[in-house]
Amino acid sequence: MKIRCKFQKTDHLKFIGHLDVMRTFQKIMRRADLDIQYSAGFSPHQKMTFATPLGLGAVSTGEYMDVELGNCPSKQELIDRINAVSVPELAVLDASLLPDDAKNAMSLIAAADYEVRFREGKGPEDAARFFDDLVRFYEAPEIIVTKSTKKNQVEVDLKKQIRKLKAENGVLFMQVDTGSASNLKPELVLSTYFDSIGREFAPTDVEVKRTELYGEGEEGLKPLLEFGNPEF
Amino acid sequence: MKKLALSDEILLSVEKPSRYIGQEYNSYNKEFNEYPVRVAFCFPDVYDIATANLGMQIIYEQFNRRPDAMCDRVYSPWIDLDRIMREKQIPLFAVESQRPVRDFDFLLITLQYEMCYTNVLQVLDLSGIPLHSEERTEEDPIVIGGGACAYNPEPIAAFFDVLYIGESETRYDEMVEVYKKAKQDGLSRTEILKQLANLEGLYVPRFYDVTYREDGTIASFSGIVPDVPEKIRRQAADMRDDTLPYPMKPIVPFTRGMMDRATLEVMRGCIRGCRFCQAGMIYRPTRNRSLDFLKKAAVSMLESSGYEEINLSSLATSDYSDFAELTEFLIPYCNAHKINVGIPSLRIDAFSLDVMDKIQDVKKSSLTFAPEAGSQRLRNVINKGLTEEEILSGAAEAFKGGWRRVKLYFMLGQPFETDEDVKDIAVLSDKIARVYYETVPKEKRQGRVEITPSTSFFVPKPFTPFQWAKMDRPEEFLRKAHLLKDTLKEQLNQKSISYRYHDEVQTELEGLFARGDRRVSAAIEAAYRKGCIFDAWSEYMKPELWKEALAENGISLDFYNYRERSVDEILPWSFIDVGVHPSFMKQEWENAKNGVVTPNCRENCSKCGAARYPGGVCYENQM
Numbered sequence: 001m002k003i004r005c006k007f008q009k010t011d012h013l014k015f016i017g018h019l020d021v022m023r024t025f026q027k028i029m030r031r032a033d034l035d036i037q038y039s040a041g042f043s044p045h046q047k048m049t050f051a052t053p054l055g056l057g058a059v060s061t062g063e064y065m066d067v068e069l070g071n072c073p074s075k076q077e078l079i080d081r082i083n084a085v086s087v088p089e090l091a092v093l094d095a096s097l098l099p100d101d102a103k104n105a106m107s108l109i110a111a112a113d114y115e116v117r118f119r120e121g122k123g124p125e126d127a128a129r130f131f132d133d134l135v136r137f138y139e140a141p142e143i144i145v146t147k148s149t150k151k152n153q154v155e156v157d158l159k160k161q162i163r164k165l166k167a168e169n170g171v172l173f174m175q176v177d178t179g180s181a182s183n184l185k186p187e188l189v190l191s192t193y194f195d196s197i198g199r200e201f202a203p204t205d206v207e208v209k210r211t212e213l214y215g216e217g218e219e220g221l222k223p224l225l226e227f228g229n230p231e232f
Numbered sequence: 233m234k235k236l237a238l239s240d241e242i243l244l245s246v247e248k249p250s251r252y253i254g255q256e257y258n259s260y261n262k263e264f265n266e267y268p269v270r271v272a273f274c275f276p277d278v279y280d281i282a283t284a285n286l287g288m289q290i291i292y293e294q295f296n297r298r299p300d301a302m303c304d305r306v307y308s309p310w311i312d313l314d315r316i317m318r319e320k321q322i323p324l325f326a327v328e329s330q331r332p333v334r335d336f337d338f339l340l341i342t343l344q345y346e347m348c349y350t351n352v353l354q355v356l357d358l359s360g361i362p363l364h365s366e367e368r369t370e371e372d373p374i375v376i377g378g379g380a381c382a383y384n385p386e387p388i389a390a391f392f393d394v395l396y397i398g399e400s401e402t403r404y405d406e407m408v409e410v411y412k413k414a415k416q417d418g419l420s421r422t423e424i425l426k427q428l429a430n431l432e433g434l435y436v437p438r439f440y441d442v443t444y445r446e447d448g449t450i451a452s453f454s455g456i457v458p459d460v461p462e463k464i465r466r467q468a469a470d471m472r473d474d475t476l477p478y479p480m481k482p483i484v485p486f487t488r489g490m491m492d493r494a495t496l497e498v499m500r501g502c503i504r505g506c507r508f509c510q511a512g513m514i515y516r517p518t519r520n521r522s523l524d525f526l527k528k529a530a531v532s533m534l535e536s537s538g539y540e541e542i543n544l545s546s547l548a549t550s551d552y553s554d555f556a557e558l559t560e561f562l563i564p565y566c567n568a569h570k571i572n573v574g575i576p577s578l579r580i581d582a583f584s585l586d587v588m589d590k591i592q593d594v595k596k597s598s599l600t601f602a603p604e605a606g607s608q609r610l611r612n613v614i615n616k617g618l619t620e621e622e623i624l625s626g627a628a629e630a631f632k633g634g635w636r637r638v639k640l641y642f643m644l645g646q647p648f649e650t651d652e653d654v655k656d657i658a659v660l661s662d663k664i665a666r667v668y669y670e671t672v673p674k675e676k677r678q679g680r681v682e683i684t685p686s687t688s689f690f691v692p693k694p695f696t697p698f699q700w701a702k703m704d705r706p707e708e709f710l711r712k713a714h715l716l717k718d719t720l721k722e723q724l725n726q727k728s729i730s731y732r733y734h735d736e737v738q739t740e741l742e743g744l745f746a747r748g749d750r751r752v753s754a755a756i757e758a759a760y761r762k763g764c765i766f767d768a769w770s771e772y773m774k775p776e777l778w779k780e781a782l783a784e785n786g787i788s789l790d791f792y793n794y795r796e797r798s799v800d801e802i803l804p805w806s807f808i809d810v811g812v813h814p815s816f817m818k819q820e821w822e823n824a825k826n827g828v829v830t831p832n833c834r835e836n837c838s839k840c841g842a843a844r845y846p847g848g849v850c851y852e853n854q855m
């Protein structure tokens with residue numbers, strides 16, 4: 001059975017890299033004594049995939065992984081058993097049962113929600129005003145930046161990749177393209193604005209929090225969890 | 233959520249910030265303020281190396297299981313963070329409580345290898361604790377050293393208030409009791425140290441003085457305050473006791489460290505008595521853990537950690553009395569749970585090959601032999617009870633079973649070594665290759681046999697029969713390594729043999745620290761002040777600065793490394809009674825000179841003196 005788990009990675013766990021999160025979950029599955037399935041072959045590994053890595057330093061309440069279990073307990077029991085053998089900062093929040101032919105989270109992913117705040121003692125004095133100005137800057141019809149890839153440099157229009165953008169009480173909310181087709185990092189949204197006002201952007205000045213990941217469903221964006229059955 | 237000692241900005245600017253945040257699964261995370269006795273336990277190297285250490289996990293468990301103590305962990309900040317902490321004057325902290333080290337009652341530092349000595353100074357310095365014991369005040373923790381290097385504590389004695397000569401299980405609980413009572417009674421630091429000095433195994437260097445003769449050797453070693461013991465008696469645990477502390481629920485680091493696995497210590501000590509081996513002497517007698525305990529511990533560790541590998545650890549696992557029963561239990565359990573079983577230090581014979589065959593995931597990667605010397609003559613000198621016959625027949629068995637890679641470990645520079653012995657390493661390597669072609673028919677060969685001999689340079693260690701030996705100079709080491717290389721080129725199967733040798737840069741210093749006396753400490757401090765840390769990491773070791781530090785402090789390697797000591801000399805570590813009697817060492821040194829083999833403890837007890845400790849091999853035949 002394929003199960004999609006939504007989990008959080010908060011507080012100090014922001015200092016744990018993606019590879020280590022994967023390894024940690026592999027151990028958690030074993031500690032929870034779940035019937036996780038293994039790939040065949042010479043060095044079998046657990047059938048477990050993650051939607052998309054989160055940068056070091058960012059926190060999240062909207063991370064996803066898909067796991068394949070032989071026998072699966074009820075949803076509540078599954079969540080309880082995992083969380084009983086994890087740390088609270090790396091806890092499963094919800095889960096859904098996927099159809100057998102479901103695409104994995106990684107290939108579905110189309111967009112993500114982020115919240116951005118300045119860290120304590122960092123950034124402009126009036127963060128609320130700063131973010132308001134930023135939102136206004138992005139009201140322009142197009143915002144072209146040059147992205148350097150491994151091979152060459154390409155011009156992209158950030159406006160096409162930003163789906164939503166608003167500021168509230170010193171917190172910047174954004175929904176942006178995420179995934180292999182089109183991908184925008186929240187840091188680029190910030191640094192482009194910083195550049196436009198002639199200031200330097202220090203990535204460690206802000207804390208980025210991912211709050212949701214979406215896939216493209218038949219009727220538009222849908223949180224990844226909703227691609228499966230919430231009852232099991 | 234605890235506030236971290238380092239800001240996000242700093243943590244995000246250093247390599248692997250997870251080294252500094254604690255919070256690992258199965259860590260105790262005891263509240264600092266709720267316990268009368270607070271112990272900061274330090275492994276003076278980077279987190280990734282340190283977390284793999286079983287001794288550290290045992291001590292962590294030992295203190296934390298007490299209701300009146302909390303034990304937190306301290307590591308050497310890596311070079312990048314070290315620089316930042318100095319610049320911003322951030323005091324060194326323990327990872328779980330994130331409290332400054334200086335706030336603790338004890339700072340315990342484990343000394344697992346000599347090359348960590350400048351890191352000890354780094355830890356003290358960053359903590360804001362004066363480097364010298366006499367300069368410390370009531371505000372400072374009591375700084376205690378332990379572990380294998382504490383058996384010759386003199387080169388670092390100045391930096392420690394106490395050095396513990398023994399296994400942690402034996403005396404640390406009593407130490408906590410004494411300390412608690414002393415605190416209640418309002419005793420001063422010096423008075424507390426006096427009480428600790430009277431616990432068996434605890435050595436307080438500042439209560440002793442050393443005088444020297446004109447030729448530089450020691451004239452006398454004696455107590456300078458009343459009522460301190462003349463000799464420090466090494467402490468050893470009775471391993472039959474299944475209630476000894478053990479990490480039944482080991483801490484699981486987030487970041488993959490050196491060892492991403494559970495460690496099961498099946499026994500302590502070794503019956504074999506190789507004459508170069510310090511562990512083989514200072515952990516005498518060989519003491520088994522009970523089979524029952526090991527089964528329980530293995531399951532508990534694996535279930536509570538989720539590790540995919542368990543390692544059986546000891547100096548010679550095949551010598552564990554219930555080895556067959558243990559593997560009969562462990563291998564099916566691990567196979568069923570897709571857990572890998574690692575058994576290093578196995579003697580290669582039909583039985584162990586059979587065991588390895590049963591381990592599901594064993595990749596027949598490579599077979600390991602440690603003959604340590606190339607010729608039978610030299611193997612007799614060092615008392616390595618492994619014959620050419622055993623190596624060749626073990627290899628033949630293995631080749632038949634589908635193995636074709638063989639690692640061989642040797643040492644260069646052992647006492648009484650001749651060029652012929654060195655060349656014999658090449659000859660032996662070639663013989664093993666020949667065995668492969670003789671035993672495996674052409675159609676069954678999956679490629680060429682791969683023989684990988686490697687050599688390290690021998691460093692004489694205290695409390696071994698070779699403690700009096702003269703060490704080879706670096707030029708001599710290199711000459712021998714090249715001689716071996718050239719001889720390998722003359723062998724029939726030279727294409728199947730690839731030789732590696734370890735760097736010699738650290739060897740000289742290791743030799744100095746291993747057998748140094750109190751005068752060496754000034755040079756260590758000077759080297760640290762010049763910027764030496766992480767000397768165990770060859771890429772960070774700074775030989776030039778060390779050379780300066782030694783010269784400025786009048787430390788002559790000729791004196792410490794390159795002369796044979798007389799058996800009548802007072803050695804810097806002579807005040808320690810390690811259990812194995814000095815007369816046994818002398819007799820073994822004589823036997824080495826004459827190439828006489830001494831039987832192992834199970835064949836015939838040599839009455840070495842270690843029988844004073846209970847629960848070991850010495851009593852096996854009397855039970």
Ligand code: SF4
Nearest residue numbers: 517833837838840850
């Ligand atoms: S007393 Fe005998 S059996 Fe015991 S450790 Fe010494 S030599 Fe071995």
